[in-house]
Amino acid sequence: MKNKSAKRLPSLNPLSRDHGIVLVCAQHGRKAVRASNENRLKLAEQMRSFCRGEIIPNLEDEQWILSPVIGDAHLREEFHQRHRNIRELTEQLYDVGMSEDPGVGLLSRLANALDDYVRWEENILYPRIGESIFENKDGSRELSRLTSSMEAGRSRTTQKLHKSVTLQQPARRRSHALEYKFLEWSR
Numbered sequence: 001m002k003n004k005s006a007k008r009l010p011s012l013n014p015l016s017r018d019h020g021i022v023l024v025c026a027q028h029g030r031k032a033v034r035a036s037n038e039n040r041l042k043l044a045e046q047m048r049s050f051c052r053g054e055i056i057p058n059l060e061d062e063q064w065i066l067s068p069v070i071g072d073a074h075l076r077e078e079f080h081q082r083h084r085n086i087r088e089l090t091e092q093l094y095d096v097g098m099s100e101d102p103g104v105g106l107l108s109r110l111a112n113a114l115d116d117y118v119r120w121e122e123n124i125l126y127p128r129i130g131e132s133i134f135e136n137k138d139g140s141r142e143l144s145r146l147t148s149s150m151e152a153g154r155s156r157t158t159q160k161l162h163k164s165v166t167l168q169q170p171a172r173r174r175s176h177a178l179e180y181k182f183l184e185w186s187r
Contacts, residue, residue: 009130011144014151015065016126018058019118025050026118029111033104044093044102047110051090055114059083065146069139070125071132079125082117089113 008016025047032043063083070076089110096102133139 026114
């Protein structure tokens with residue numbers, strides 16, 4: 001018999017899609033640790049941009065969407081602590097002047113925090129949310145409504161990265177099946 005909790009709730013997919021940019025930012029941090037001073041400054045600026053434009057807004061979305069559905073108090077506290085840690089590290093990065101070297105320590109800690117957070121969320125948090133909400137149809141519907149609302153109002157960086165895919169709708173209406181395939185491909 002297949003474990004029901006092993007299957008991801010589809011309503012978590014919009015939040016999970018943002019993990020790609022978080023991992024790209026973490027990768028920039030790792031590259032910056034090994035880079036020359038000049039390249040480290042460039043990579044640090046790209047990390048600032050990712051954090052301001054994508055990561056911090058994603059954390060805010062997660063706060064209001066996921067906090068109410070995390071039933072376990074210890075898990076919820078860990079969720080909030082991880083968010084605080086990422087915010088504190090990004091604030092430290094913002095506080096460093098753009099022409100100043102933020103240092104390998106800060107960039108390394110931020111890269112590790114981002115990478116660790118994505119892995120924790122995918123492997124621990126999402127399955128636990130799935131376990132607690134799988135049988136609760138009202139909770140599942142509410143989570144789906146909230147993530148759908150969030151998704152409808154966003155323009156994802158990942159969509160901009162795939163230049164080979166036209167983002168403009170053709171003159172006639174696309175079918176929902178095609179839209180679904182595009183969303184699946186862009187994850």
